[in-house]
Amino acid sequence: MIEFKLPSLGSDMDQGKLLEWKVKPGDTVKRGDVVAVVDTSKAAVDVEIWQEGTVQELIVAPGATVPVGTVLATLLAPGESMDFGTTQAVSATISSVAAPALVARRRISPAARKRAEELAIDVDTVTGTGPDDAVTLQDVEQAAAAQAQPQDRQAEMRKAIAAAMSRSKREIPHYYLAQTIPLEGATAWLRDENSRRPVTGRLLMAVLFLKAVALACCRFPEMNGVFRDGRFEASGAVHAGVAISLRQGGLIAPAIHDVSSKSLEELMRDLTDLVQRVRAGSLRSSEMSDPTITVTNLGDQGADTVFGVIYPPQVALVGFGCVRDQPWAEQGMLRALPVVNVSLAADHRVSDGHRGALFLAEIRELLQYPEKL
Amino acid sequence: MSDGISTRGVRTITYREALREALREAMTRDPRVFLMGEDVGRYGGTYAVSKGLLEEFGPERIRDTPLSELAFVGAGIGAALGGMRPIVEVMTVNFSLLALDQIVNTAALLRHMSGGQFSVPLVIRMATGAGRQLAAQHSHSLEGWYAHIPGIKVLTPATVDDARGMLWPALQDPDPVILFEHAQLYNMEGELSDSVTADIEHAFVRRPGTQLSLITYGGCLGKTLDAAQQLAAQGIDAEVIDLRVLRPLDAETILASVRKTHRAVVIDEGWRSGSLAAEVMARITEQAFYDLDAPPARVCSEEVPMPYPKHLEDAALPQVARIVTAARSVLGR
Numbered sequence: 001m002i003e004f005k006l007p008s009l010g011s012d013m014d015q016g017k018l019l020e021w022k023v024k025p026g027d028t029v030k031r032g033d034v035v036a037v038v039d040t041s042k043a044a045v046d047v048e049i050w051q052e053g054t055v056q057e058l059i060v061a062p063g064a065t066v067p068v069g070t071v072l073a074t075l076l077a078p079g080e081s082m083d084f085g086t087t088q089a090v091s092a093t094i095s096s097v098a099a100p101a102l103v104a105r106r107r108i109s110p111a112a113r114k115r116a117e118e119l120a121i122d123v124d125t126v127t128g129t130g131p132d133d134a135v136t137l138q139d140v141e142q143a144a145a146a147q148a149q150p151q152d153r154q155a156e157m158r159k160a161i162a163a164a165m166s167r168s169k170r171e172i173p174h175y176y177l178a179q180t181i182p183l184e185g186a187t188a189w190l191r192d193e194n195s196r197r198p199v200t201g202r203l204l205m206a207v208l209f210l211k212a213v214a215l216a217c218c219r220f221p222e223m224n225g226v227f228r229d230g231r232f233e234a235s236g237a238v239h240a241g242v243a244i245s246l247r248q249g250g251l252i253a254p255a256i257h258d259v260s261s262k263s264l265e266e267l268m269r270d271l272t273d274l275v276q277r278v279r280a281g282s283l284r285s286s287e288m289s290d291p292t293i294t295v296t297n298l299g300d301q302g303a304d305t306v307f308g309v310i311y312p313p314q315v316a317l318v319g320f321g322c323v324r325d326q327p328w329a330e331q332g333m334l335r336a337l338p339v340v341n342v343s344l345a346a347d348h349r350v351s352d353g354h355r356g357a358l359f360l361a362e363i364r365e366l367l368q369y370p371e372k373l
Numbered sequence: 374m375s376d377g378i379s380t381r382g383v384r385t386i387t388y389r390e391a392l393r394e395a396l397r398e399a400m401t402r403d404p405r406v407f408l409m410g411e412d413v414g415r416y417g418g419t420y421a422v423s424k425g426l427l428e429e430f431g432p433e434r435i436r437d438t439p440l441s442e443l444a445f446v447g448a449g450i451g452a453a454l455g456g457m458r459p460i461v462e463v464m465t466v467n468f469s470l471l472a473l474d475q476i477v478n479t480a481a482l483l484r485h486m487s488g489g490q491f492s493v494p495l496v497i498r499m500a501t502g503a504g505r506q507l508a509a510q511h512s513h514s515l516e517g518w519y520a521h522i523p524g525i526k527v528l529t530p531a532t533v534d535d536a537r538g539m540l541w542p543a544l545q546d547p548d549p550v551i552l553f554e555h556a557q558l559y560n561m562e563g564e565l566s567d568s569v570t571a572d573i574e575h576a577f578v579r580r581p582g583t584q585l586s587l588i589t590y591g592g593c594l595g596k597t598l599d600a601a602q603q604l605a606a607q608g609i610d611a612e613v614i615d616l617r618v619l620r621p622l623d624a625e626t627i628l629a630s631v632r633k634t635h636r637a638v639v640i641d642e643g644w645r646s647g648s649l650a651a652e653v654m655a656r657i658t659e660q661a662f663y664d665l666d667a668p669p670a671r672v673c674s675e676e677v678p679m680p681y682p683k684h685l686e687d688a689a690l691p692q693v694a695r696i697v698t699a700a701r702s703v704l705g706r
Binding site for chain 2: 109110111112113114129130131132133134136137138
């Protein structure tokens, strides 16, 4: 038996509300399949499963808010036989013919059922707290009250950000470094590259930044990973959390996976996709839970320099200010060049300023050769 | 029948004394009233309820009878038919089985069998219940049996007020009335009200509450009130209903309570199967089904002959802890 538990979709998540099941008992699932949609305080997230098996029982009903680690469903591992109590085992040959879901009738008190009808509440979405976990009058009324007062999303998100950032500032001894990087070559290369691309295939400077950070991470593993239980665990792959601000306020930093091994085109596609899905509220659980470093990019409208707050349990955040023309002295000459201020906020428990400075220098170096990114 | 009965001020009094005062009042107010039964005269009553009444009212009106329940209950029926207002004391419900034919076939049915020509204004008092190590044959709680019979009224005074107040209206009833006095209550002290109610139609809310209804009567009322107090300390607000009248049942009071609290536990010293508790549960499920928020529960006596050893007798009877557990379980706790 496999227990599918509510994963933590970010260090600031203690609980989640199950919004929807994407599977039903009898369905077979494989690694990476989206099985449920869970509302964290930040977003509705598509939760993936990392094991193969057949869904046996959906334990938590949509609408229920449960703590991280709660068993949401049970699955049978491949080869394991069905055990629905008195029912005979369903043979492998017919299990593919959508075995009917033998779910016990839910216990709903007569008063609760009647009240639910009056209040137009779907009792199947209500979690029972009565005898034998029956849905009671109070459960229905609470569900109705919760519906009547839609969760104040912004307040919830603000709370989540507050929790994560307070933890960061409480636990992580930050140090900060910044450097101004000339982008004459990168800007020219991008302009040239984009002129040959269809509008939909054009690249953004942000993608170059992402790739440069990821490649730098490969040489500075102490920037890429998580600090957990008193020790740093470096990550082999670079999953860059991209800070994306939401139109309604707040921000979220889901991951683009394996940034260092992806082409700029792939990254651009991933970034566009991610931004769209963030705004549509359909993030995947792995994107939420496993960034290994955060890259924040204030974009064209932004300020010159970011002084980042590390998103725990990560150990570094690289921030890019806006790209703008500035006087630049080089080889005794003064001219106007597009530049960007890149900053590093890093965890002093894991790395020191000297390595941090080299890391920034590496990013600077990488951005001088955009065609190699 | 809803007139109050004056009791000469608020006093602390035992259940036994309250019953005696009620007898004395009845004898004084109505010359047709007389008391008859085993040992009610010289001995003063097996439970000393009629102590001193022989001296006060004389042997004509306080009559010792032979040991024949069938005969003296029958004599009581005859006296009632003849215009008297007899009070027959059957020592305990255990011995009333010997008089069942007179009670069920005659007293309860005469109005019907005579086409309405005769009524039987008879009051039968009897002790009931277990808890004093009197073993299987002397510990019955058969009130529920009598409540099964149309034609009789069944009363279960559980407070000193009801012990004091129920007799007079029972005597005013044109049909047979049985008063069950739980043997454990005789020594119970309580504060007698200034003017007790003469109501023999309604169940009373003994403790108002909001989260569940504890429905009981007679000897279990005290245990149930204790349980309600313990529940209150655990943050559970229980309502306690004293049925008082087992036949005809005051369904309205029960249902009103359950419709408010949505949960019910019935506490009854009778055995579970076919008990009065079963009837109360049936009324609730029939008439308040859609108001129920949990299956109703029961705390009854274990379905065994009442054991003699103290610890086993205690284990067989409804107790405060069992009531508390049942109440918590219907709340899902």
